[in-house]
Amino acid sequence: METDINVKYLIANKQDKLWGITVTTVGYQQIVPHAIYPPKNHPVRYLFSSHKGRTLGEYILLFIANGRGAFSSGKQKKIQLATGSMLLLFPGEWHNYEPDPSVGWDEYWIGFRGDTMDALVQNAFFSKQKKVFNVGPSLEMIQLFRMAISVAVEQKAGFQQILGGITNLLLGMTHSLDKSRYFDQSQPMRLIxxxxxxxxxxxxxxxxxxxxxxxxxxxxSSFRRNFKQYTGLSPHQYLQEIRIQKSKELLAATDLTCQEIAYKTGYESPVHFSIIFKKKTGLTPVKYREYCHGSGAYTFDCLEIAEE
Structure with a gap:
């Protein structure tokens, strides 16, 4: 791969913006040891001084595929970056980063904006208090960035929707890998x-x-706290979800009565089973079976799990 690829000033129309995420820039740079950073061919719109930093108008995901360096921002004191670090830069916030001159680094980035990302921040999936994610050396991440670069270079019909999907996947992997690596280092994860x-x-x-x-x-108390932190559900909620999914299978694929299914899935009574099932799915067990067998014109949604 080339040592420098900058695809900048990507255009998004009104319909593109309705997709939820539009991409503004994507690229790759290899910074060799003792090289000037940022390099002279750095996009003018994103140019900054490694001594003064900068502020941008969009979100940026920046992945350090190899090497090491440092990062700081208005809400983050100087922190060391290493191979596998993912930065999430927020619009309107001053930041600064640079590779270690003695080592250099390989960086991939994608810039984007949109209601989908704003909602992820509002719902606390991402926060200005945490901008550095430890996703580790990841060939999958590199492949996604390279795919984004290829799509941006070609700019075929619907390219913004493809780039938006890639960005969503990068965000999801960043969130998941960082969380998994945190738990992988702990005994509670294995116990959970x-x-x-x-x-x-x-x-x-x-x-x-x-x-x-x-x-x-x-x-x-420790079990419940760790379980909720790791899975996003309390132990009781998780068990209920297992029972609901199993009961759905039995309703759809067998002729067992609702009473038989209730007892096979751990409910104390058919009435209790029916109440919980409707609360979680929006349908009674009988209506769900009719829906699965095509004998009823019913629609349903999986309701959010209520907090205990």
Whole structure:
């Protein structure tokens, strides 16, 4: 691959913007040791001094594929960057970054804006308090950036929608890999995975969460806290989701009665099963079965899981 590829000033029309994410720039630079940074061919619109920093009008994802350096911003004191670091730069906020002169680095970036990203920030998936993500050395990330560069260079019909999808995937992977690497380094993650296995093997019983916590040698308060942090659900909510998914399978693929399914999936009574099922899916078990068998013109959505 070339050492410098800058695809800048990408155009987005009104319809493109309705997609939720539009891309403004995408590129790659290889900064060799002791080279001037940013290089002279850096896009003028994004030019900055490594001593003074800069402020941009869009979001930027910048991936350090190789090398090391440093980053700072209005809300982030100077922090070291290494291979596998992903920066998320926010519009309107001063920032500064540069490679270690003795090592240099390879950087990929994509600039974007849109309502979808604004919503992710508003819903706390991303925050100005955390701009550096440890996604690790990732060939998948590099391949996605290279795909984005290729799409931006060709600019075929609908290219903004493809770039928006790639950006969404980069954001999702950044969020997931950073979270996974945090948990991979901790003993609680392994215990939570063990707890999830216990639930999947015992969902049809009246197994108590306190019993599961005991089986993984963790206090219930720590178990519930770690489980929620790792999965986004409380242990009870997670077990309910397993039961609901299993009951959906049985309703769609068997002739078992609702009473039989209720007991096979761990509910204390058919009435309790029907109430929970409708709360989660918007349909009673009978209506769900009719829908799956094509005998009813029903529509439904999976409702959000209520907090305990």
């Amino acid at each position: 995975n063990k707890a999830k296995f216990i639930m999947s093997e015992n969902f049809y019983t009246n197994i108590a969460m306190e019993e599961i916590a005991g089986r993984i040698c963790m206090s219930y």
